[in-house]
Structure formats: C-alpha cells, structure tokens
Amino acid sequence: MSILVNGSSKVLCQGITGASGAFHTRGCLDYGTRMVGGVTPGKGGQTDANQLPIFNTVAEAVEATGADATMIFVPPPFAGEAIIEAADAGVKVICAITEGIPTQDMVRARAALAGFPESVLIGPNCPGIITPGRRVAGTGPTATFQDGCKIGIMPGYIHTAPEDASTGRSVGVISRSGTLTYEAVWQCSELGIGQTTCVGIGGDPVKGLNYIELLSMFNEDPDTHGVIMIGEIGGSDEAEAAEWIKQHMNKPVAAFIAGRTAPPGKRMGHAGAIIGGADDTADAKIAVLRACGANVAESPADLGIAMAEAMGLKTVGSS
Numbered sequence: 098m099s100i101l102v103n104g105s106s107k108v109l110c111q112g113i114t115g116a117s118g119a120f121h122t123r124g125c126l127d128y129g130t131r132m133v134g135g136v137t138p139g140k141g142g143q144t145d146a147n148q149l150p151i152f153n154t155v156a157e158a159v160e161a162t163g164a165d166a167t168m169i170f171v172p173p174p175f176a177g178e179a180i181i182e183a184a185d186a187g188v189k190v191i192c193a194i195t196e197g198i199p200t201q202d203m204v205r206a207r208a209a210l211a212g213f214p215e216s217v218l219i220g221p222n223c224p225g226i227i228t229p230g231r232r233v234a235g236t237g238p239t240a241t242f243q244d245g246c247k248i249g250i251m252p253g254y255i256h257t258a259p260e261d262a263s264t265g266r267s268v269g270v271i272s273r274s275g276t277l278t279y280e281a282v283w284q285c286s287e288l289g290i291g292q293t294t295c296v297g298i299g300g301d302p303v304k305g306l307n308y309i310e311l312l313s314m315f316n317e318d319p320d321t322h323g324v325i326m327i328g329e330i331g332g333s334d335e336a337e338a339a340e341w342i343k344q345h346m347n348k349p350v351a352a353f354i355a356g357r358t359a360p361p362g363k364r365m366g367h368a369g370a371i372i373g374g375a376d377d378t379a380d381a382k383i384a385v386l387r388a389c390g391a392n393v394a395e396s397p398a399d400l401g402i403a404m405a406e407a408m409g410l411k412t413v414g415s416s
Contacts (some may be wrong), residue, residue: 098321099228099294100269100314101190101217102166104244109158109167109188110135111179113145118170121194121250123147125168128253129230129242133162155179155186166190168225168248176221177202184213191305192248193221203303210305218305224275224297225249229256249297251275255283259291259320268404269315270295271308272327274355277397281325281353284401290410293321300329308338316346323349323408325400326391328382330356335382343389349407350391353400354379 108125112118113135126132126147134150141153152158155167167188171179176195183191198221210218219226230245230253240254247253259267268290272278278297285292296311298304308326315321324346328335335354342350357379383393394403405411 098318100311100318100321101228101294101296102226102246102248103228104129104230104246105131106166106190106246106248107131107133107162107164108246108248109133109155109162109164110170111155111167111183112170112172113137113149113151114140115170115172117194119145121168121170122149124250124253125247127241128247129245130247133164134158155182155188159186159188164188166246166248167192169193169195169221171195173197173199177206180206180218180221181209184210184216187215189216190219190226190248191216192219192223192225193305194223194225194249195220196222198222198301200301200303203301207303207305219296220299220301220305222301223249223299223304224251224278226294226296227251227253227256228294229253229258229292231258251295251297252279255279255286256295257286257291259293266322266408266410267291267293267320268323268325268408269293269311269318269321270325270327271311271315272297272325273300273329274327277327277353277355277400280397281327281400281404285325285404288401288405288410290401290404293318302332307334309341312338312341312346312350316348321348323351323404325404326350326352327400328352328354330354330379330382331377333377336385339382339386339389339391342386342391346390349404351394351400351404351407352386352391353394353397353403354382354386355397
C-alpha cells in the first residue's frame with residue numbers, strides 16, 4: 098500500500114507550458130505517472146509537446162479528466178492563488194513545487210484550504226511526492242516503471258517499491274530537504290529496504306502537510322514498517338513530531354537533523370531554516386528525538402543504516 102497517491106492517481110500540471118512544468122511533466126510521464134493534462138490560462142484547447150490537453154482553469158481540467166492530484170509550477174507571484182484554485186476545483190492532493198512564494202500569499206492559501214477539508218497540500222518549495230512503481234525494464238535513469246506515481250522533481254529511478262510487504266522491509270520517508278530525501282532513499286534501496294511513499298514537505302515556514310499528519314498516515318499504513326524523518330534547524334516542528342512519536346507511533350523511526358554548525362539568526366538555505374532560539378538548534382532537536390525513541394543518525398551518510406538498525410534488520414557487515 099501507500100499514502101496519498103498511487104498508480105491510479107490522475108495528475109495535472111498547473112503551469113504545464115512553462116519551461117519547468119513542461120520538463121517535469123515529461124519526467125513524470127516517463128516514470129509512468131498518469132499525467133492527464135495541464136493548466137495554463139489563455140492556452141485552453143491546445144495540447145503540449147506530449148499531446149496532453151491544456152485547459153484554461155483547473156475546474157475545466159478536473160471536469161474533463163477526472164484528475165485528483167496536481168503539481169504546481171506556477172511562478173511565485175501567482176502560485177498561492179493556484180493552490181486555492183486547485184482546492185476549489187476538488188483536487189485532493191495538491192503538490193506545490195514552486196519556490197519563493199511570498200509568505201503572506203501562503204498564509205492566505207493555508208487559511209483558504211481550511212474550507213476544503215478533502216484537499217491536502219504538499220509544499221511549497223518541495224521536491225514532491227512519490228509512491229515507487231515496479232521496475233519493468235532498464236536500469237538507472239532510463240529504467241521504466243509501472244503502478245507508481247511520481248509528482249514533482251525527484252529522480253524516480255533511485256526509489257524502490259517494496260518487493261514483498263510481508264518481509265517487513267518497507268519504509269516511508271518525510272523530509273524538509275529534497276537532496277537529503279534522495280540520499281535516504283538511495284541508501285535504503287542499496288540495503289534492500291523499499292519505500293512505500295516518500296514525501297518532501299518543503300522548507301518554507303508556512304506549508305501544507307507536516308510531520309505529524311504524515312507520521313499518522315504511515316502509522317496506519319500496514320505496508321509501512323518504519324519511517325525516516327529528516328529535519329533541519331528552525332521552528333518547533335521536529336520537536337512536536339518527536340512528542341507525537343513518543344505518544345502514538347507504533348513503528349520505528351530513524352531521523353536526521355541538518356544544520357548542526359549553523360549560526361543563530363542566519364538563514365541556511367530554506368526560508369524556514371533559521372535558528373530563533375535555543376530550541377531551534379539541531380542539537381536541541383536531536384536530543385528530544387532521541388529522548389522520544391527515534392534512532393538519530395549522526396551523519397546523512399548513515400540514514401539507511403539508522404533505519405535498518407531501528408527496524409532490527411541486518412545490514413552488510415552485521416552479524
């Protein structure tokens with residue numbers, strides 16, 4: 098099983114005629130995602146380079162295609178409204194890839210989403226979400242897959258669908274960092290640990306789904322046997338998730354917190370990665386995660402091993 102998306106998900110691209118939207122639509126199609134169309138106001142009735150239909154509005158696209166998911170590559174000044182438009186059209190999974198959306202726009206979008214409880218937002222400023230498909234041919238970037246769903250910019254070929262859920266070797270991934278998501282996935286795949294679903298939640302201070310909501314989903318998914326949680330400096334999200342893990346999680350959690358050497362008051366990469374107090378530091382978050390039962394890796398190079406240890410799985414060189 099998986100959470101949020103699967104091989105049956107029908108996906109739109111808002112901003113499909115822009116350079117990024119067009120490029121990543123092609124990548125999702127190549128992976129095997131059921132891309133059913135795109136939205137660019139003023140270009141309705143046309144088709145893109147992949148012969149996908151283009152619509153003027155998300156509502157028109159949903160009515161014509163039955164789309165239940167979307168990825169947003171709309172420029173930052175208009176991306177907040179694009180999120181609201183998708184929810185208003187009944188799209189259930191809204192994945193905002195766009196970076197640099199004004200915080201005030203995201204505050205408005207989050208407030209508006211409260212009126213659409215059937216819709217969930219992933220991002221913004223994130224790599225997206227993937228439920229890995231079964232590899233059917235090829236290797237590396239040229240491999241082809243079936244029954245999966247990739248929405249966003251992640252390299253699909255490094256992900257591995259669980260071969261057999263009964264082996265207890267499948268995990269979910271939740272991360273604020275795109276690059277570290279890929280690192281965790283690659284390490285798990287190399288250790289024979291498949292992934293049910295991987296979600297990049299983004300590093301902005303105002304975003305959609307956060308750790309606790311996704312931990313809860315993975316906790317209820319019978320085919321997910323452990324969770325990797327990747328965080329960074331800034332905010333209290335990781336500490337709050339740690340307390341939730343202690344009280345509710347019945348599956349092992351491995352974690353990593355980036356930014357141990359970051360100086361207070363200086364933003365490091367993501368808009369939300371800034372130390373505002375003693376509880377925002379990497380060391381503080383690591384301490385509370387460990388106190389609440391998570392196996393915290395000292396280095397991003399140890400994420401796969403940390404997950405295997407937490408799950409009680411043998412790795413290469415273990416006895």
